[in-house]
Amino acid sequence: MPDSKEYLHPEAIRRIHSMELRARNIVEGFLSGMHRSPYFGQSVEFVQHRQYAPGDDLRHIDWKVFGRQDRLYIKQYEEDTNLRCTLLMDASKSMQYGRGPLNKFDYGATLCACLAYLTLRQQDSVGLTVFDQKIRTRLPWRSSRSHLQSIYKSLQNAPTTDKTDIKGVFREINDTYPKRSLMVIATDFLGAEAEALKGLGQLRKSGHDVLVFHILDDDELDFPFNDPTRFEGMESLDSLTCNPRALRDGYLEALNRFLDRVRHTCATYQIDYQLVRTSRSLDAALSSYLSSRMAHMRKR
Numbered sequence: 001m002p003d004s005k006e007y008l009h010p011e012a013i014r015r016i017h018s019m020e021l022r023a024r025n026i027v028e029g030f031l032s033g034m035h036r037s038p039y040f041g042q043s044v045e046f047v048q049h050r051q052y053a054p055g056d057d058l059r060h061i062d063w064k065v066f067g068r069q070d071r072l073y074i075k076q077y078e079e080d081t082n083l084r085c086t087l088l089m090d091a092s093k094s095m096q097y098g099r100g101p102l103n104k105f106d107y108g109a110t111l112c113a114c115l116a117y118l119t120l121r122q123q124d125s126v127g128l129t130v131f132d133q134k135i136r137t138r139l140p141w142r143s144s145r146s147h148l149q150s151i152y153k154s155l156q157n158a159p160t161t162d163k164t165d166i167k168g169v170f171r172e173i174n175d176t177y178p179k180r181s182l183m184v185i186a187t188d189f190l191g192a193e194a195e196a197l198k199g200l201g202q203l204r205k206s207g208h209d210v211l212v213f214h215i216l217d218d219d220e221l222d223f224p225f226n227d228p229t230r231f232e233g234m235e236s237l238d239s240l241t242c243n244p245r246a247l248r249d250g251y252l253e254a255l256n257r258f259l260d261r262v263r264h265t266c267a268t269y270q271i272d273y274q275l276v277r278t279s280r281s282l283d284a285a286l287s288s289y290l291s292s293r294m295a296h297m298r299k300r
Contacts, residue, residue, distance in 0.1 A: 008281035013110055014101040019152040023113040027121070030286050083124040084141050086177055087112045089155065090187035092132040092164040097217055100279050104215045107278045108186035109155040111213060111285055115184060116151045118289070126151070127177070130158045133165035135172060141181070164191035170199030180207040184289065188215055189262055197265040204269040211272040211292045214262060218279050223251050
């Protein structure tokens with residue numbers, strides 16, 4: 001049997017054209033590869049003890065009480081499955097970039113499909129917003145399995161043809177989703193950085209928990225170009241023909257300042273942040289999501 005980690009690599013993902021099959025294979029492979037499954041589907045708020053009865057699950061025995069009283073008691077919990085997760089997928093033109101198996105949009109869309117599958121697998125509700133300079137698709141929170149098909153279709157058919165206006169989109173999302181939820185954002189932050197960062201603050205001030213997946217291609221992070229190259233703006237008409245070796249140091253310095261600004265803003269607003277390379281497997285991103293979700297439930 002192949003290593004479950006193989007399902008997480010972009011080259012393997014690219015060969016699966018159906019978004020539904022991608023999500024199911026990746027998530028089930030990821031979960032089966034974990035040493036133990038975390039309790040990420042239901043919160044476990046303690047309610048009371050009751051005396052042990054034959055047939056009760058031994059995992060729920062409170063051994064501390066047994067040590068004090070020499071009697072077996074079971075911990076009872078109140079299930080709470082009302083998590084609302086909103087997936088925000090950037091479909092602006094810059095997300096088309098990528099020279100690896102998956103471009104930035106394909107990677108982010110696959111990640112969102114996996115998170116939708118994970119959320120509904122645990123009977124919580126999930127919604128989807130696909131945006132560029134305006135909202136292109138908005139699917140409300142639902143917890144039915146049939147809802148997954150609408151999410152997969154929206155992600156698979158979303159065009160990437162326009163500029164970004166994240167601040168305006170976030171303002172509209174605040175009006176659309178007045179109830180607090182977990183907002184998961186997949187974007188490259190290119191095109192309108194300052195406005196986008198203000199938009200993140202708007203979401204946090206409205207009480208939403210926010211998790212950011214900052215998706216960038218290896219070329220953008222490493223600038224590996226050596227030969228004379230023509231660079232064209234994906235969200236503008238600007239272009240530049242140059243010797244990239246003369247620009248590399250300046251570019252990398254500017255990139256690091258950009259990443260620092262994004263990280264600083266996320267830290268200021270207590271936003272979970274992860275920089276994601278499109279060449280990396282999805283396990284780190286999925287683990288980050290599960291950790292954020294557990295933290296979200298502990299605060300409720």
